[in-house]
Amino acid sequence: MKRRIEIGLLYSRNSSYSLISEACRSGALAAMAEVNADPGLDISFAAVERDPGGNADMYGPLCEDILRETSARHVVGCVTSWSRKEVIPSLEKLGGTLWYALPYEGFEASDHVVYTHACPNQHLLPLLDWALPAHGRRAYLTGSNYIWGWEINRLARATIAAAGGEVLGERYLPIGAVDVGRIIAEIRATKPDFVLNSLVGASSYEFLRAYHALGLTDAHFRADRCPVLSCNLTECEFPPLGEAAEGLISAGPYFRGCAGWPGAGSFGSAHEAASYAAVRELARLLAHRPGAENLPLAQLLAGAGGPVDPGTHHTSLPVIIAQVRGGAFRVIQQRGVVAGDPFLSRSGVAGAQPLRVVS
Amino acid sequence: MKRQVRIQNLGGARATILHRPHPTVQALTRQLVAIGLVVDQVWPELGPEALAADFIFFDADMGYDGQFPWAAGAAPMPMIALIGSEAPGRIEWSLQIGAHAQLLKPIGDNGTYSALLIARDGFDRQRALGAEIADLRRRLEERQTVVRAVAMLAAMGKTEAEAYAQLRQMAMAWRISFEDAALRVVARFATEAGDDQRSRG
Numbered sequence: 001m002k003r004r005i006e007i008g009l010l011y012s013r014n015s016s017y018s019l020i021s022e023a024c025r026s027g028a029l030a031a032m033a034e035v036n037a038d039p040g041l042d043i044s045f046a047a048v049e050r051d052p053g054g055n056a057d058m059y060g061p062l063c064e065d066i067l068r069e070t071s072a073r074h075v076v077g078c079v080t081s082w083s084r085k086e087v088i089p090s091l092e093k094l095g096g097t098l099w100y101a102l103p104y105e106g107f108e109a110s111d112h113v114v115y116t117h118a119c120p121n122q123h124l125l126p127l128l129d130w131a132l133p134a135h136g137r138r139a140y141l142t143g144s145n146y147i148w149g150w151e152i153n154r155l156a157r158a159t160i161a162a163a164g165g166e167v168l169g170e171r172y173l174p175i176g177a178v179d180v181g182r183i184i185a186e187i188r189a190t191k192p193d194f195v196l197n198s199l200v201g202a203s204s205y206e207f208l209r210a211y212h213a214l215g216l217t218d219a220h221f222r223a224d225r226c227p228v229l230s231c232n233l234t235e236c237e238f239p240p241l242g243e244a245a246e247g248l249i250s251a252g253p254y255f256r257g258c259a260g261w262p263g264a265g266s267f268g269s270a271h272e273a274a275s276y277a278a279v280r281e282l283a284r285l286l287a288h289r290p291g292a293e294n295l296p297l298a299q300l301l302a303g304a305g306g307p308v309d310p311g312t313h314h315t316s317l318p319v320i321i322a323q324v325r326g327g328a329f330r331v332i333q334q335r336g337v338v339a340g341d342p343f344l345s346r347s348g349v350a351g352a353q354p355l356r357v358v359s
Numbered sequence: 360m361k362r363q364v365r366i367q368n369l370g371g372a373r374a375t376i377l378h379r380p381h382p383t384v385q386a387l388t389r390q391l392v393a394i395g396l397v398v399d400q401v402w403p404e405l406g407p408e409a410l411a412a413d414f415i416f417f418d419a420d421m422g423y424d425g426q427f428p429w430a431a432g433a434a435p436m437p438m439i440a441l442i443g444s445e446a447p448g449r450i451e452w453s454l455q456i457g458a459h460a461q462l463l464k465p466i467g468d469n470g471t472y473s474a475l476l477i478a479r480d481g482f483d484r485q486r487a488l489g490a491e492i493a494d495l496r497r498r499l500e501e502r503q504t505v506v507r508a509v510a511m512l513a514a515m516g517k518t519e520a521e522a523y524a525q526l527r528q529m530a531m532a533w534r535i536s537f538e539d540a541a542l543r544v545v546a547r548f549a550t551e552a553g554d555d556q557r558s559r560g
Contacts, residue, residue: 092468107472311392312393313393343393343472345369345370345394345395
């Protein structure tokens with residue numbers, strides 16, 4: 001007889017970033033189905049779903065709804081960092097835990113969140129470490145207008161400046177906005193060595209299609225001369241990109257068909273893999289421990305071993321840099337397995353030094 | 360001017376928590392360790408090893424002057440007050456002792472990272488301003504030296520404006536401050552005067 005445990009799912013299935021939501025959701029549901037079918041585990045998971053519809057203001061109330069109206073203490077969900085920050089107060093108030101399976105900008109280690117995807121020492125810093133010598137140090141930065149884009153570009157600026165490079169331009173679009181003309185015009189005017197794209201969802205698709213079109217008219221803007229780099233592009237967003245995906249370079253813990261992902265399974269994208277891994281790890285922590293589903297996260301993790309660092313709640317992940325060629329990611333560089341270092345306290349990043357007064 | 364906060368070198372920094380054993384210390388320690396700091400807790404007094412700390416967190420509720428091995432307001436590192444009771448007297452004491460930032464008790468899941476950065480930035484600015492003020496003060500005190508140096512140079516047949524310009528040229532050539540150049544000029548005249556006397560004697 002299995003112990004039935006409710007698990008919250010909090011994804012916006014109808015939003016400008018719904019492809020990412022669907023990838024995460026299917027990874028989580030696949031893991032739940034496996035757990036439920038496994039006779040060796042004494043637990044079964046039942047998903048309780050809420051859909052904020054892409055409205056950042058709905059995440060907090062709906063997370064609270066899960067924690068108040070159901071027995072679920074663990075919620076798998078959130079795509080944007082904005083939404084993650086919105087649910088943390090609800091988690092604190094009601095004693096819940098969020099399993100967050102997306103790359104994010106770091107500088108967070110909540111008592112109530114487990115981070116199963118990459119933070120900057122696992123995506124941005126290795127990506128720039130590879131890109132600056134390979135392509136040059138003149139960059140154009142773009143991103144969605146919230147904390148993910150801001151912080152990724154702040155770190156990129158500091159890293160590029162420390163390497164003696166130059167940021168030629170930096171521009172943001174609100175989530176869902178598709179007026180990319182100004183960004184394209186600025187890139188065309190400044191002719192950078194590479195573009196760092198931290199746009200999310202529909203804005204990103206529109207930008208990448210327009211940039212692809214620019215490359216067709218001016219060879220400078222093709223992937224071999226001025227590639228577009230990203231820390232959040234995965235296979236799950238190929239359909240709206242089509243040909244425009246060719247040549248894009250991404251850093252992540254998993255790419256379809258690439259070796260290195262810890263544990264079994266083959267996934268459509270890193271988002272799917274990280275959500276799957278979150279649910280499997282949760283099952284491992286709860287199985288054969290009746291009542292463990294109600295423990296605070298710190299007690300659940302204490303002495304349990306496993307991939308989640310009990311200090312930071314981040315995970316060790318493979319760091320892979322890959323480029324889209326022929327409709328699939330091909331590995332450019334495999335940089336081994338790296339522990340998540342959310343505050344970059346062990347990663348030895350050269351930060352920008354403040355100006356000193358000399359007299 | 361856009362101010363840039365030093366962000367990336369907290370790893371391995373040492374924080375000392377001056378607080379009696381308490382859940383406050385545990386919650387604060389968890390946050391500090393996650394950020395990458397090395398933490399120790401002491402009570403009731405900071406020992407000599409406190410001088411090696413990069414940050415001091417101190418209890419504003421039970422704290423008193425004698426806990427600190429330095430004069431009030433003269434801590435050699437950033438200090439963060441742990442405030443439970445927001446009684447005006449306690450806040451006043453925290454400021455006197457030299458708080459650069461504060462955290463409210465009970466300490467929960469966050470707040471420490473921003474307190475670290477804000478305290479360090481405040482401490483850095485205070486120290487830079489202190490150095491600048493000391494330098495300006497010293498230069499003010501050297502006004503008399505400047506007047507003497509200009510007079511000495513003018514005595515060699517220059518107008519006062521020319522002597523002043525010459526002193527500025529010297530400072531630039533020697534890459535020292537105007538006041539230090541004046542000191543050198545005065546010292547040189549004094550030496551030459553001494554030599555003259557010896558040769559005459």
